[in-house]
Amino acid sequence: MSCDDNQAQAAVAVIGLGQMGTRLAQAFLAGGYSTTVWNRSPAKAEALAAQGATRAATVNEAVATSALIVVSLPDYATVRTVLGPAAGQLRGRTLVNLSSGTPQDAAEAAEWAAGHGAAYLDGAAMSGTRLVGRPEALFVLSGSRSAFDRHEAVLRSLGNSVHLGGDPALAPVYDTALFGLAWGALAGFYHSLALVRSAGVDPAEFGAVATAHMPFVTSLMADHARQADKGVFPDDDGTVEVHRAAIEHLADTSETQGIGTQVPALFRSLLQQAADDGHGASGIASVIEAIAKGRRHA
Ligand SMILES: NC(=O)c1ccc[n+]([C@@H]2O[C@H](COP(=O)([O-])OP(=O)(O)OC[C@H]3O[C@@H](n4cnc5c(N)ncnc54)[C@H](OP(=O)(O)O)[C@@H]3O)[C@@H](O)[C@H]2O)c1
Known part of the structure; x- marks a missing residue:
């Protein structure tokens, strides 16, 4: 089945409801988007259902409901394992993969998605879970520009969603670079904190x-x-x-x-x-x- 009905165009599915996936689903719900959720352990989906999400019994069911599939899992190998059984449902949909990985992982995932007829955006959540849903939460995305444009409004309910360019590997490059930037700043801060504390501040x-x-x-x-x-x-x-x-x-x-x-x-x-x-x-x-x-x- 390909995705072409208007209702599905306004809907989003979130697969993987860990700390991040749960916050993503909550932000989509707060943005007013019909949100279907799936998680390996069903209890986390139940909590979201109480907040207005639709629970999918299988990944297949989650994919079938939505034009936009957002995945938040520990790594790309898990993404493949989880989405594998639903690969035949991906045609005509957009897959946004917010799982952490390398530029090589992103390139391979984009190829895999293209092989199944899906538009692909690789992405990274740069502001932890705290800010998700607020305008200052940075999400970097790269890959299909037309898919980003089509789903920009939904993606903006997560925060400041920025499209970096057509190469899916750009998002993980930015992800690691910005992670290093944040750590550099925080390491300097932690040192300064230890210093002033030693002086009784x-x-x-x-x-x-x-x-x-x-x-x-x-x-x-x-x-x-x-x-x-x-x-x-x-x-x-x-x-x-x-x-x-x-x-x-x-x-x-x-x-x-x-x-x-x-x-x-x-x-x-x-x-x-x-x-x-x-x-x-x-x-x-x-x-x-x-x-x-x-x-x-x-
Ligand atoms: N948390 C953050 O602050 C943060 C910030 C930026 C980026 N990220 C990235 O976001 C992604 C998710 O992180 P998270 O913090 O949400 O992780 P998490 O809280 O540990 O949740 C992991 C999720 O993956 C699922 N999962 C793990 N192995 C699985 C498998 N083999 N099959 C199916 N589902 C599986 C878990 O399902 P169960 O509930 O069934 O265990 C859970 O939904 C990671 O790539 C992480 O690097 C996280």
Whole structure:
């Protein structure tokens, strides 16, 4: 059976109701979309049925109800196992796979979906489960542009759903890159928290000041990305040498306070390598050149 009736066009099926899938289904329901759900353990579907979802007894049944099939499972092998029996039902529908995986996984899944006549979007939820359904929850998607356009309104009920391009592998590339970005920022935050706490500062008070400082940090990003693109690193935001000296203060103060120096050691290593590469007088975004070379600094 292919999907061509109007009712199905407005409907969405969510397969996999773990922490993420449950939040996805709740966001679709809150957006007013007819939502069918399936989960291996039926209890999670029951809880959603109480909130207005339709429970499907099988994956086949879930797929048959909806033009848009959203899958949230631990990995791509599980996606294949779960969707395999319903593959014959996928023709004419759109499969959105929000399970985590690699660019290679995404390319293979897109091929598999195409082989069964389905449009494919690979995607990643970038804002945990907390924000799902709110406008600031970032979802990155790549693959069929026409499928994204067709289902954009439904996908926007999840949050800020962004189409990155036609290559399905782009979504997992962004996913891992943004995960690293968030961890970099959080590692810096955790270090700063340990440092101020060692000086008797109230962590919550510091958290508020640190949050107010972040717009300065994010204001650098677009400009530094342009610098990286051109390979030209003006020193408007301080030179590598100036920042290297400041990192020594951070490392020394951390040591004096008796806390770990793992995080300053990473910063020191990056700036040292940039200086060794002749970028001492360049702006700090020149560090990207050191990273891009793939060399590891001791
Ligand atoms: N949670 C987050 O904050 C978050 C954020 C970003 C991305 N993600 C991604 O979202 C995906 C789902 O994560 P989650 O946090 O929702 O995981 P989870 O809470 O552990 O739920 C896993 C889901 O997969 C189902 N499942 C596992 N193995 C299965 C199998 N062999 N056959 C059928 N169903 C199976 C589970 O069914 P049962 O209920 O029957 O066990 C459950 O519905 C993952 O790829 C994760 O990386 C999660």
